[in-house]
Amino acid sequence: MIRAITAPKAASVLTRVVLVSAVLGGVVALAGCGSSTTSSTSASSPTAAQTGAPTVSLTEWKLEVPATFPASMTTFQITNTGAVQHELLVFKSDLSASQYPVDADGAIQEDGAGITKISDGDNLDPGKPQSRAIDLSKPGKYLFVCNLPSHFKQGMFVEVTIK
Ligand SMILES: [Cu+2]
Numbered sequence: 001m002i003r004a005i006t007a008p009k010a011a012s013v014l015t016r017v018v019l020v021s022a023v024l025g026g027v028v029a030l031a032g033c034g035s036s037t038t039s040s041t042s043a044s045s046p047t048a049a050q051t052g053a054p055t056v057s058l059t060e061w062k063l064e065v066p067a068t069f070p071a072s073m074t075t076f077q078i079t080n081t082g083a084v085q086h087e088l089l090v091f092k093s094d095l096s097a098s099q100y101p102v103d104a105d106g107a108i109q110e111d112g113a114g115i116t117k118i119s120d121g122d123n124l125d126p127g128k129p130q131s132r133a134i135d136l137s138k139p140g141k142y143l144f145v146c147n148l149p150s151h152f153k154q155g156m157f158v159e160v161t162i163k
Contacts, residue, residue, distance in 0.1 A: 053074075053075055053076065053077045053131075054066060054069070054074060054076055054077070055076065055077045055078070055079060056076050056077070056078045056079070056088055056144060057079050057081060058078065058079065058080045058081070058082060058086035058087075058088065058124060058146055058156070059080070059081045059082035059086070060082045060083065060084060060154075061151060061154035061155050061156050062155065062156060063088075063144055063145065063146055063156045063157055063158050064158070065144050065158050065160060066160075067158060067159070067160055067161065068160065068161045068162075068163060069136055069160065069161075069162055069163070070162070070163055071136060071137050071138065071139050071162050071163065072136055072137060073133060073134075073135050073136070073137055074133070074134055074136055075131060075132065075133045075134075076088075076131070076132055076133075076134055077129060077130075077131055078121075078124060078129060078130040078131070078132060079124075079129045080124040080125065080126050080127065080128065080129075081126075081127075082126055083126055084126065085123045085124065085125055085126070085148065086123065086124055086146045086148060086151065086156070087120075087121070087122075087123045087124065087146050087147065087148055088119070088121060088124070088130075088132070088144065088145075088146065089108075089110070089117060089119065089120055089144075089145050089146070089147050090117070090118050090119035090134055090142055090143070090144055090145075091108070091110075091115045091116060091117050091118065091142065091143045091145065092115070092116045092118050092138070092140060092141070092142050093114055093115040093116065093141060093142075093143065094114075094140070094141055095114050095115060095141075096141075096159065097143055097145075097157055097159055099114075100112070100114075100115060100143065100152075101113055101114065101115065102152075105149060105150065105153075106150065106152065106153035107147055107149060107150070107152055107153070108145065108147050108152055110147065115143075118134070118135060118142075119132065119134045119135070123148070136160075136162045138162065139162050139163055140161075140162055141159065141160075141161060141162075142159070142160040142161070142162060143157055143158075143159055143160070144157060144158045144160055145157035145158075
């Protein structure tokens with residue numbers, strides 16, 4: 001602060017140069033923008049892939065997530081692109097999905113024998129994304145699943161291996 005006050009002339013010259021550059025730069029940017037609007041519209045919004053966060057996509061009746069990860073504590077971007085509510089649960093277990101304990105309706109018994117629930121969260125309304133840190137620091141087999149009534153039975157799960 002004090003140093004800036006002792007050199008007002010240098011500062012004002014610099015300011016002018018910066019302003020002129022900004023104006024010129026703005027004109028160039030506008031011109032460039034005008035000529036390329038049609039070709040660049042699809043790349044305008046950053047995706048989760050670009051920011052490095054893995055995504056879990058939920059829809060009827062499918063859950064999409066990469067099947068392997070390196071062991072880590074990872075923040076996932078969870079999206080519901082379907083028309084009804086979904087949820088994301090993560091279990092750790094040596095069992096394969098077909099061996100998970102289920103109730104009479106085919107839903108996973110979330111505190112059943114042989115499986116450990118490591119992540120749960122609010123149900124996701126259609127179009128409402130959720131960001132959640134999930135502890136995948138231990139190597140092994142995991143199940144990413146939507147366990148709303150009948151959703152597991154209809155195939156909303158992915159077996160994930162952490163290495
Ligand atoms: Cu679901």
